[in-house]
Amino acid sequence: MAGYIARRLLQAIPVLLGTTFLIYFMVFAMPGDPVVALFGDKTPPPQVLEAVRERYNLDQPFIVQYLLFLAGIFQGDFGVSFSGQPVSEILAETFPVTLRLAILAVLIEMVFGIAIGLVSGLRKGGIFDASFLVVSLILISLPVFVVAFVAQYVFGIQLGWFRTTVGPGAPIQDLILPAIVLATISFAQIVRLTRASVIDTGGQDFVRTAASKGLSRRRIVPVHILRNSLIPVVTYLAVDFGVLMVGATVTEGIFNVPGVGRTLYQAIIRGEGPTVVSFVTVMVLIYLVINLLVDLLYAVLDPRIRYAK
Amino acid sequence: MPSNTRPAQAHFVAPIDETPLVAIDSVKAEGKPTNLWTDAWRDVRKRPMFWISSALIVLIVVVALFPTLFTSVDPRFCQLSLSNQGPGDGSVLGYNRQGCDIYSRIIHGTSTSLSVGLIVTFLVASLGIFFGALAGFYGGWVDAVLSRLGDIFFSIPYILAAVVIMSVLSQYASVWTISLAIGIFAWPATARVLRAEILRVKNSDFVMAATAVGVTRLRILIRHVLPNSIAPVIVITTISLASAIVAEATLSFLGVGLPSSTMSWGNDISQAQVDLRTNPQTLILPSIALSVTVLSFIMLGEVVRDALDPKARAQR
Numbered sequence: 369m370a371g372y373i374a375r376r377l378l379q380a381i382p383v384l385l386g387t388t389f390l391i392y393f394m395v396f397a398m399p400g401d402p403v404v405a406l407f408g409d410k411t412p413p414p415q416v417l418e419a420v421r422e423r424y425n426l427d428q429p430f431i432v433q434y435l436l437f438l439a440g441i442f443q444g445d446f447g448v449s450f451s452g453q454p455v456s457e458i459l460a461e462t463f464p465v466t467l468r469l470a471i472l473a474v475l476i477e478m479v480f481g482i483a484i485g486l487v488s489g490l491r492k493g494g495i496f497d498a499s500f501l502v503v504s505l506i507l508i509s510l511p512v513f514v515v516a517f518v519a520q521y522v523f524g525i526q527l528g529w530f531r532t533t534v535g536p537g538a539p540i541q542d543l544i545l546p547a548i549v550l551a552t553i554s555f556a557q558i559v560r561l562t563r564a565s566v567i568d569t570g571g572q573d574f575v576r577t578a579a580s581k582g583l584s585r586r587r588i589v590p591v592h593i594l595r596n597s598l599i600p601v602v603t604y605l606a607v608d609f610g611v612l613m614v615g616a617t618v619t620e621g622i623f624n625v626p627g628v629g630r631t632l633y634q635a636i637i638r639g640e641g642p643t644v645v646s647f648v649t650v651m652v653l654i655y656l657v658i659n660l661l662v663d664l665l666y667a668v669l670d671p672r673i674r675y676a677k
Numbered sequence: 678m679p680s681n682t683r684p685a686q687a688h689f690v691a692p693i694d695e696t697p698l699v700a701i702d703s704v705k706a707e708g709k710p711t712n713l714w715t716d717a718w719r720d721v722r723k724r725p726m727f728w729i730s731s732a733l734i735v736l737i738v739v740v741a742l743f744p745t746l747f748t749s750v751d752p753r754f755c756q757l758s759l760s761n762q763g764p765g766d767g768s769v770l771g772y773n774r775q776g777c778d779i780y781s782r783i784i785h786g787t788s789t790s791l792s793v794g795l796i797v798t799f800l801v802a803s804l805g806i807f808f809g810a811l812a813g814f815y816g817g818w819v820d821a822v823l824s825r826l827g828d829i830f831f832s833i834p835y836i837l838a839a840v841v842i843m844s845v846l847s848q849y850a851s852v853w854t855i856s857l858a859i860g861i862f863a864w865p866a867t868a869r870v871l872r873a874e875i876l877r878v879k880n881s882d883f884v885m886a887a888t889a890v891g892v893t894r895l896r897i898l899i900r901h902v903l904p905n906s907i908a909p910v911i912v913i914t915t916i917s918l919a920s921a922i923v924a925e926a927t928l929s930f931l932g933v934g935l936p937s938s939t940m941s942w943g944n945d946i947s948q949a950q951v952d953l954r955t956n957p958q959t960l961i962l963p964s965i966a967l968s969v970t971v972l973s974f975i976m977l978g979e980v981v982r983d984a985l986d987p988k989a990r991a992q993r
């Protein structure tokens with residue numbers, strides 16, 4: 369196991385270098401002078417331009433710039449936003465909010481997704497199963513911002529159950545509606561995954577053995593079928609958690625959740641190229657680490673999977 | 678119940694029932710030969726979902742190609758005096774904040790969504806098939822290099838990547854650049870699927886037979902291996918068309934997509950955000966158009982997957 373972890377970490381290094389390089393390259397090898405753009409319509413004196421270039425290492429060749437940027441990241445320095453605040457500071461403020469939102473969303477989709485998937489799988493072809501297959505198909509097709517707006521309109525404006533946007537400090541009761549919206553995206557996938565897995569496990573020999581030795585249905589379903597069906601579902605939930613940590617840009621923007629995603633959303637709207645890059649870099653790092661953890665989790669959950677030394 | 682036991686017989690002996698060998702060995706030569714594709718077609722045409730999604734897609738394509746058949750109102754002719762007015766009086770669905778006809782804008786926005794979907798799908802399929810086929814078939818260092826390259830593109834969530842590309846290319850935003858921004862990060866999924874399938878297929882007997890009779894490696898790949906491993910690629914491609922349409926709308930919605938002068942559902946939804954309280958149909962109607970389009974492609978993808986994948990068929 370330790371050998372496997374070491375090998376995975378080693379493999380992650382070229383991917384990490386590659387992704388940061390790609391993002392850095394995309395922004396800094398493109399036409400246009402970021403320093404001139406910084407001054408807007410005004411034309412700054414050449415000395416000022418020179419000084420700014422030197423300060424941000426923009427006078428260095430591209431590859432040196434990249435290496436300096438990389439060195440900064442390893443020292444916890446993710447650059448500075450246009451407003452002068454260090455990106456690492458913004459991350460420290462926004463990260464806990466996104467974390468709470470992601471946990472809430474994963475909890476919601478886990479409870480409802482597994483319950484409905486289990487019932488569908490046990491009564492394959494029944495009316496419940498058929499109707500939820502249609503519902504899941506529709507949910508998969510709805511873009512997240514459509515779900516967000518409909519939820520905002522129906523539950524926020526028409527029924528008045530929730531506030532349409534998240535208040536200061538992001539209290540839990542305000543996060544419920546955005547969490548439900550985020551949960552609907554993966555809910556359908558979890559229902560389908562659980563259903564397929566339950567059908568698969570239900571046909572296994574050990575389930576028949578359990579039934580033939582006289583165990584009741586109430587014991588077979590949770591102990592023999594459900595537990596053994598959950599491995600792919602748990603892995604999917606973990607991957608989804610990683611996606612939510614980085615990809616909730618649209619939902620956080622719509623509900624005004626002061627998290628990582630909204631900060632990115634606002635940086636995009638304001639056209640803050642460097643901040644966008646720093647944020648995306650950090651998000652990709654988080655995403656890579658979570659995916660690595662997911663693979664390890666898989667090995668822990670399923671004893672049949674043994675990674676070679 | 679008929680009995681085989683005679684009274685004197687102590688034990689039951691089953692009558693020997695031998696299947697005549699001729700019946701096993703005979704091959705129905707006059708019957709139509711079946712393969713994966715004819716089987717799939719026979720399965721698919723029995724399913725109502727296939728016909729519903731196909732009909733919707735044909736309709737969407739016709740709307741995209743000939744928008745003027747469905748509306749004679751100019752989507753760019755807007756009168757502020759009609760701002761946020763409801764349906765009626767020559768307008769089917771009412772007017773948006775700018776006083777433009779919502780129905781006409783939806784009809785004329787169809788081609789944008791569809792062309793982004795098609796261009797991205799073409800890009801993703803060609804890059805994915807090219808890299809996936811090389812990596813799977815040649816193996817060794819080619820595989821190692823291409824798989825790591827795929828990992829790099831795969832580990833950046835493609836909406837985030839497209840956001841970066843589009844915020845850099847903001848002055849060149851068009852249907853082509855947005856398709857490029859989405860497609861360039863979406864191909865590794867296709868490549869991975871094809872690579873895995875080729876690894877499975879390339880050790881088959883028919884590949885060995887082709888090698889034995891002296892067919893060149895490249896010809897084996899193109900004529901024998903690819904056609905036998907393309908099925909999962911077709912499935913993932915249909916679904917990627919749907920996600921490309923969503924991605925375009927999402928980027929336009931975020932404000933880094935198509936320029937506001939381009940007619941697009943994503944742009945219309947984005948601009949209607951502020952009217953959620955006062956005139957929600959400006960937001961809901963283009964959203965419905967978008968969702969129905971995506972739904973029809975996803976439905977088609979599901980049907981095709983069920984038809985081509987025996988395991989999925991068993992779980993139905």
